[in-house]
Amino acid sequence: MISGKLSNGTIWWLSTNGQKIWIESKDLEKEKFKEKGYRTTDDRIFYLTNEMGELTTSRLESRKRKDAWIIKVDAMLDVYPELITEIKTKEIEEKKKKRESVSSRNKREIRREFKAPSMENKDNITESNDTVIKSDESIIESNEEGSNNIPKKPVGDYFSIDRPYITWIKDEIDKSEKGEMIISYKDLKSKMGEEFEEMDNFRIFYGLNKVLPTIGMILESKYVKRQSMAVIKKS
16 A cells, blocks of 8 residues: 655555545545635535545544544545655555565476486486476566566666657747746657557656756646646756
8 A cells, every 4th residue: 555644744645546535534634725826624625626635434454433524535645745756656566575585486486396307317407407497587577577487677668868769848938038948748748759658657767767856957747727737947
């Protein structure tokens, strides 16, 4: 479960589908939402006529007797933009733990599957060993490629100083009087290339902030009219 604390100590946790954030009801900072143009009632949060959150009973077993707000991620990131980096960092940590767990389990399976050839069949020892080695290599190769045997491109292939979109970003910043560019993540991903269009905004944010500082730039996020925008500027 991905969870954390806000600056005032409020406990939050991300829903299973990653679309909403739960927080303890007693800790909802209603004033922060009002400052951003949200309207809060006793058990609902609205932006204009759109419902953005509701007060309900927590589905977490350890908190089942406590009330909690469940609020759309976009609204929470609008009010608490610092959560963008925190959620992405925790997602990466969770994925790393899962990979380590899968790797450890597969190694145990490989060891169980290996059987020394019987001396009664000594003529087949070489052939048997070759088969075991090939089998092990196949398993390791499969694990490295990822689930469903779909090869994963190294992160460096996506976020690298040598990629063409870096030149495009530099040109756009140079043309700007303020030395910055504000663009929706949807348009940014389209400009970066087809392989980025299905990536989530968190990954784009995290990946670019690994590369842009090397050319004296940073990427920040902001919300404009409920739309997630990327702000790229000189650091």
